[in-house]
Amino acid sequence: MTVLGVRALNRAMLVRQSLLERSKWSVPEAVARLCGVQAQEPQEPFVGLWSRLSGFEVGMSDAALTGRAVVRTHLMRRTVHLVAARDALAWRSRHEAMLRQKVLGVYRSELAGLDLEEVARAGREVMSDGCARTMRELAEALEGRWPAVSRRALGELVVAALVPMAQLPPRGLWKVRAGVRNLPLETWLGCEVDPPAERGDPVGRELVRRYLAAFGPATTADVRAWCGLAGLPAAVRELEPELVSFRDERGRRLWDLVEAPRPDPDTPAPVRFLPAFDNAILGYRDRSRVIDEAHLGLSVAGLRAVLVDGRVAATWTYGRGWLEVAPLRPLSRAEREEVEAEGWVLAGFLEEGVERVRILKAG
CATH class of the missing domain: 1.10.10.10 (Winged helix-like DNA-binding domain superfamily/Winged helix DNA-binding domain)
Known part of the structure; x- marks a missing residue:
């Protein structure tokens, strides 16, 4: 059986994640091809899409979200993802048991003995008026029926597990700070969630x-x-x-x-800036194809990564007037120049009036 080395796996991941060459996909097409975009932090998907799509503009993502072609919802790993609307409807039932188990695991003692189907029916009844609600507002409407359960536990149970919900814009729009307001997925998208498969999987x-x-x-x-x-x-x-x-x-x-692309391991890989929690890193149990073991903690700590030769080689952050890159290993002169050049392009996209792109010494 053919053995694939780390570089071969890395290049296969890069080409499929549109990180070898930016693609001309639309935002809904990109979100679908990527199997969803991690969106727990609402602004992070913009950089992830910018790094993958040729000619990407923030209005494209905003239009896809407000136009309901993509939707923010709890799905993979019970985290919020930006998902193609059709995928959200098709995949939600398959994730139902996992979503319930995750919430029950956190609030096991509070939720012990609760009739989950009764809670789900009550949640749907409250939301049947078509009004979007915060998790707290929904919990307050239900707490009289289950006074022994905390508002947080009750709210998370309904919103993240029992009733398929969409997080409505303006949450997730470019440079908009907005709280989470939920509406049943079926109400927002105007289609029913696909039922569980009766046979097979x-x-x-x-x-x-x-x-x-x-x-x-x-x-x-x-x-x-x-x-x-x-x-x-x-x-x-x-x-x-x-x-x-x-x-x-x-x-x-x-x-x-069989027909999936598997590029030559020596295929050149350009510098790419990734957002926090990007699935190019989090999408694996074994992340060695893209990040060294010594730096695994960065991928779950919310730090943004820079890929150099296809691997995580630095972290980055920015503020008004500056963008800073912190290498995790010494960078060659050519690598530093490429990182700086891509950093300036990213700075222009971020529209923060960046006047300084600084690359620190490797720590």
Whole structure:
């Protein structure tokens, strides 16, 4: 079985994530091809899309969100993602059990013995008037029926687990600070959420296909780390006849779509600035294809990353009038020049009147 080294896996990830060359996708197409964009921090997706799309302008993303082509919702790993509207409707039922388990795990003692279906019905009744509500407002409307449960636990249970919700704009619009106001996904999109499959696991199989198209080659553990779902190894086994397999350098089996691109490991990779929590890093159980073990903590700490030769080599931050890059390793003169050049382009996109792009010494 062919062995794929770290650079081969890295280049495969970069081309599928549109990080080798910017694509001409529309925002809804990009969000769909990327299997959603991590959007827990509302402003971060803009840099992620800018780094991937040719000619990207912030108005494109705002229009996709207000036009309901994409939607902010709790999905993979119970985090908020920007997801294509059709995917949100198709995938939500497959994520239902995981979303409930995540909330119950946090508030197990408070929610013990609660009839979840009764709570879900009550939540839908409150939201049936079509008015968007904050989580607190929804919890306040329900707390009289379950006075022993804290508002936070009750609100998170309904909003993040029991009732498929959309977080409405202006939350998630460019440079707009707005609290979270929720509306049932079906109300916002005008379509019903797809029901659970009656036979087999077609949604699970489709999730595996889509994941591999955006992130492969990958192990079954990588697939589960991306979405947080159980049962997908069975979906992989069912798909085996239409997949190709490899081994990584540690002997683990990797799965991929037959026709998916796998560039030469020596393909040059340009500098790319990534936002916090980008799925190019978080989308794997084993993140060694893109980040060194010593720096794994950065990927979950909310630090923004700079890819140099396809790997996380620095972090970056900015404020009004400045953009600063902190290398994690010594950069060559050519690398520093490329990082600085891309930093100036990013500074122009951020529109912060940046007058200084500074690259610090490696710490």
